[in-house]
Amino acid sequence: MNLDHVFVCGNPALDFAATLRARRTLRAETLVSPERLDAWYVEAGIVDALSPSGESDVAQAVALREAVYVLVTARRLGESYEAEALATVNGAARKPSATPQLTATGRHTEATAEEALSTVARHAVEVLSGPEVPLLKECGNPECTRVYIDRSRGVRRQWCGMESCGNKLKAAAYRARKKQVQAPAAH
Template identity: 75%
Template sequence: MDHQHVFVCGNPALDFAATLRARRSVRFEMFVTPDRLDAWYVECGLVDTITPADKGDVEQAKALREAIYELVTARRLGQEYGGEALTVLNGVARKPSTSPQLTPTGRQTEATPDQALSTVARHAVELLSGPDVPLMKECGNPECTRVYVDRSRGMRRQWCGMESCGNKIKAAAYRARKKSAPTVAAR
């Protein structure tokens, strides 16, 4: 399976919220088909195998994703939670979640799309009620709308990830400096 999803946020719920990218500008949707949603659950490591999702599962996943993003943004900005977003999150979190099984070769987690989604919702509940709340930051790239958990020393991390945003910003800043640097005339 070729990996098309990126996991840089430090929490599955934040990575899930980031599957709608560049929300302030182009809005790039990662869950375009049910198989992209299935791939996310497997690539994230929440499940080993999943019953294939359908269009309805994708719509439910998008609804949960938007609720998580809204709640994370509210918590980050010190605002009240929206009632509808809370209802969506708690409704999904109430459903049965994934349950890992021990096999002779190690752990195996099989799930339905509903169970996988519930697991994401429970991660969001834990995140938003836990010790990582003060560590949540939005990426410093103005085009990026990912929120991540900053566990760096002194909370100095600026970007969701060096590969995804840090290198782009640094390269752009370097080009801007080169362009504005006065040229030294040869004597």
């Protein structure tokens, strides 16, 4: 599987919400097929293997993703939860989740798409009701809409990740400063 999923948010539900990137501008969808959804579950560590998803599973996953994003944004801004988003997350969380099993070689989790999605919903419930709520931040890159848990010392992290956004913004700021210094002074 040659994929580009990024896991920098500090919680699987937040990383799941970030599978629609650049929400304010490009709106780059990463869950474009059942195979991509399945790959996300495996790459995120939600499951080791799962029965293949179908198009309806992708639609349910996108609905949950959007509900998680709405709730995370509301929580981050100190606003009330939207009833429909709350019902979507709670409905998914009520279903059976992926269950790890102990094998001779260690832990192994196989699941259906619905169980994997329920696991993501349960992660959302935990992050939105847990002690790290005050640490929820949106990336400082105006193009990025990832919400992450800022566990940095002093809670001063500005970007979802250095490789994904921090380096780009630092390089742009450096180029802007360099250009300003090289510009001839106007008389």
